[in-house]
Amino acid sequence: MKTTHEIVHGDARRMAAVPDASIDLVVTSPPYPMIAMWDALFTGLDEGIGEALEAGRGLEAFERMHGQLDAVWGEVGRVLKDGGLVCLNVGDAVRTLAGDFALYPNHARIQACLLGLGLQALPAILWRKPTNAPTKFMGSGMLPAGAYVTLEHEYVLVFRKGGKRRFVTDDQKRLRRESAFFWEERNAWFSDLWLDLRGTSQRHPGAEAGARSGAFPLELPYRLMAMFSVVGDRVLDPFLGTGTTLWAAMAAGRHSLGYEIDTHFRALYRGGLEGIVGWAAGRIAARLQDHHRFVQEKTDQGVCLRHTNRHYGCPVMTSQETDLRFPLLQSVTIRSTTRFEASYAPTPQAVPAADGAATTSPPPARETPSAPRQRQLFD
Numbered sequence: 001m002k003t004t005h006e007i008v009h010g011d012a013r014r015m016a017a018v019p020d021a022s023i024d025l026v027v028t029s030p031p032y033p034m035i036a037m038w039d040a041l042f043t044g045l046d047e048g049i050g051e052a053l054e055a056g057r058g059l060e061a062f063e064r065m066h067g068q069l070d071a072v073w074g075e076v077g078r079v080l081k082d083g084g085l086v087c088l089n090v091g092d093a094v095r096t097l098a099g100d101f102a103l104y105p106n107h108a109r110i111q112a113c114l115l116g117l118g119l120q121a122l123p124a125i126l127w128r129k130p131t132n133a134p135t136k137f138m139g140s141g142m143l144p145a146g147a148y149v150t151l152e153h154e155y156v157l158v159f160r161k162g163g164k165r166r167f168v169t170d171d172q173k174r175l176r177r178e179s180a181f182f183w184e185e186r187n188a189w190f191s192d193l194w195l196d197l198r199g200t201s202q203r204h205p206g207a208e209a210g211a212r213s214g215a216f217p218l219e220l221p222y223r224l225m226a227m228f229s230v231v232g233d234r235v236l237d238p239f240l241g242t243g244t245t246l247w248a249a250m251a252a253g254r255h256s257l258g259y260e261i262d263t264h265f266r267a268l269y270r271g272g273l274e275g276i277v278g279w280a281a282g283r284i285a286a287r288l289q290d291h292h293r294f295v296q297e298k299t300d301q302g303v304c305l306r307h308t309n310r311h312y313g314c315p316v317m318t319s320q321e322t323d324l325r326f327p328l329l330q331s332v333t334i335r336s337t338t339r340f341e342a343s344y345a346p347t348p349q350a351v352p353a354a355d356g357a358a359t360t361s362p363p364p365a366r367e368t369p370s371a372p373r374q375r376q377l378f379d
């Protein structure tokens with residue numbers, strides 16, 4: 001199996017290289033309006049933004065910045081297939097302009113735009129990112145009523161175009177089953193509150209150079225792809241930044257395409273490739289080891305898992321997990337400065353651990369004949 005990954009150095013307000021209805025999943029994080037690090041970029045797109053900021057007209061600047069993003073969301077709506085999904089990471093902003101402190105609700109403004117484009121909103125995720133910043137306690141300190149709640153979360157908004165995606169052919173159904181996740185992963189990942197993802201510390205070593213770029217941790221797009229797409233799908237990030245979505249797509253066995261307007265990132269992309277093969281192997285090993293621990297815990301509790309995964313030989317909770325297999329990234333070939341091709345091992349069995357040692361698949365759980373029958377939720 002092979003996947004392709006492409007970078008377009010250009011403006012996502014017009015993605016001419018992307019045909020209508022050709023994308024299965026969008027995973028992205030835009031520059032956040034009203035966060036000072038993006039003022040220059042937005043002002044470059046519309047100089048009225050700089051003037052509004054200077055004059056302390058916060059709401060005007062906020063609206064003009066979103067006007068620039070709206071054009072990208074319009075393109076996202078065009079290129080998405082029916083049944084395709086959008087996962088959009090964004091945080092609100094707080095800012096004092098002309099002496100007035102205010103919240104600028106980016107997530108609500110973007111949600112309104114995508115709903116206006118005809119997309120459906122699905123339940124969103126609150127990604128909690130605790131801060132130790134000295135500005136944590138903003139406002140009047142211990143004195144009411146001018147103290148402010150600390151913003152310690154961002155959103156992952158989720159939208160769908162059209163109705164539910166349909167899997168019709170035998171091939172589509174097989175790929176969907178192979179792209180399943182473990183029962184216990186579903187319970188953690190589909191919570192509306194994520195507490196376990198920490199800033200950029202979970203990014204792979206090759207991408208460190210992008211630390212001051214608003215990059216999200218590699219686990220974020222990887223997990224969203226596992227949750228909302230199928231192996232072999234095409235994923236788009238219109239705000240590619242350091243390339244995190246591309247590396248995650250390689251690790252997850254999805255094709256990908258990213259747009260990035262800032263030419264400074266060009267020099268970073270080759271570096272970003274370094275370490276992705278090791279990261280992907282380590283992530284699969286960790287998922288299998290976590291599953292092994294889960295099986296052990298259930299066994300110790302006297303719960304018998306009735307199904308067996310046919311690729312890894314391990315017990316699983318439901319029949320939906322029996323065909324689950326992870327595409328194992330083996331190498332990435334640089335076809336040009338903007339095109340990469342990822343190759344995968346033919347069999348998912350041999351999974352090298354992060355430290356280079358071989359990892360075996362989780363062993364089957366001990367049979368516990370007297371165990372209560374596990375309640376089946378999905379089959």
Ligand SMILES: C[S@@+](CC[C@H](N)C(=O)[O-])C[C@H]1O[C@@H](n2cnc3c(N)ncnc32)[C@H](O)[C@@H]1O
Nearest residue numbers: 011012031214215216239241242244260261262
């Ligand atoms: C928050 S960063 C994305 C970071 C990315 N998720 C990562 O992990 O590196 C937003 C990016 O969008 C880019 N950008 C802003 N407007 C754009 C546009 N109209 N077209 C393409 N890229 C744009 C910025 O240059 C910036 O790199």
